[in-house]
Amino acid sequence: MSIILSxxxxxxxxxxxxxxxxxxxxxxxxxxxxxxxxxxxxxVNVGIWTIPDAEGNTPFEKAE
Structure with a gap:
């Protein structure tokens, strides 16, 4: 997933x-x-996937 974002x-x-x-x-x-x-x-799409929410979790981490 990190390769795709890169x-x-x-x-x-x-x-x-x-x-x-x-x-x-x-x-x-x-x-x-x-x-x-x-x-x-x-x-913005990369930001959505990598910027953490209020709990400190990112969609990127949830996807893995």
């Missing part, structure tokens, strides 16, 4: 990099916005 975060960083490159090339703003939105969604 790959998702790497993908989020890649999306931010792709958005930067798209911005530098002058591609449409909609494409850049969608890349950044996807990166944000990926990062």
């Amino acid at each position: 790959i998702v975060m790497l993908g989020a960083f890649a999306m931010v990099g792709a958005a930067y490159l798209a911005w530098r090339q002058g591609l449409p703003k909609k494409r850049i916005g969608l890349l950044l939105l996807l990166a944000l969604v990926m990062a």
